[in-house]
Amino acid sequence: MDFSIARENMVDGQLRPNKINNSWVVERFSTVPRELFVENTEREQAYCDTSVPMGGNRQLFAPMVAGRMVQELDLSETDKVLVAAAGTGYTTAIIAPRVDIVVAVEENPALLDIAKRSLVDCGCGSNKVQWVTGKPEKGHSKGAPYNKILVDAAVDEIPQALIDQLENGGKIVAVKKDDDGITRVTSFTKQSNTLFAKHLMETGATVLANFKKQEGFVF
Numbered sequence: 001m002d003f004s005i006a007r008e009n010m011v012d013g014q015l016r017p018n019k020i021n022n023s024w025v026v027e028r029f030s031t032v033p034r035e036l037f038v039e040n041t042e043r044e045q046a047y048c049d050t051s052v053p054m055g056g057n058r059q060l061f062a063p064m065v066a067g068r069m070v071q072e073l074d075l076s077e078t079d080k081v082l083v084a085a086a087g088t089g090y091t092t093a094i095i096a097p098r099v100d101i102v103v104a105v106e107e108n109p110a111l112l113d114i115a116k117r118s119l120v121d122c123g124c125g126s127n128k129v130q131w132v133t134g135k136p137e138k139g140h141s142k143g144a145p146y147n148k149i150l151v152d153a154a155v156d157e158i159p160q161a162l163i164d165q166l167e168n169g170g171k172i173v174a175v176k177k178d179d180d181g182i183t184r185v186t187s188f189t190k191q192s193n194t195l196f197a198k199h200l201m202e203t204g205a206t207v208l209a210n211f212k213k214q215e216g217f218v219f
Helices: 004-020 023-031 038-045 064-073 090-098 109-121 161-165
Strands: 052-053 058-060 080-084 101-106 129-135 144-153 166-177 183-190 194-201
Touching: 004 023, 004 038, 004 064, 023 090, 038 052, 038 144, 058 161, 064 090, 064 144, 064 166, 064 183, 064 194, 080 090, 080 161, 090 101, 090 109, 090 144, 101 109, 144 161, 161 166
Parallel strands: 080 101, 080 144, 101 129, 144 166
Antiparallel strands: 052 058, 166 183, 183 194
């Protein structure tokens, strides 16, 4: 399989028709070898318009979903970014060369090893990435504040720890399951410790256990 042709088809058939037209975002998705970040048995499916297993019972978001999330962050070279639940590092590889620093948090050491190796293999700005082994819902307080946060997994709600680590005026992008049961790519802007949400698109996703809503006590 010619993965370079698959990447070109992904960009032309999935990203551009779905409002992903930022020049640097398109360039990164055209360049980063997505096949390095999925399970070996799934490499021929890496560029399909669907989520793909990356190992550890985890999945990469579909290219269109990842593209909308990255584009919505509106990244610049001065940004300090937290990627929570970084997995095998595909989204981290997309954004790293664009920003000042990325703090990538992942609790699965096997996925983290793949991420570190893959970023070096594809020359995707690994020198700008600080890898952290830890609970993604806790973020990385030692590196805070961040002006952009990307949650690379579906969530029931944005954890308070991540909100606390985001600077005022900063932005969080995640796939959030709403009260109606639909998961949506959602952008949150922080103003005076309150998050203001903007829905971007609906998508199918399973909420990662770390980000499930905690049930309260019933008396």
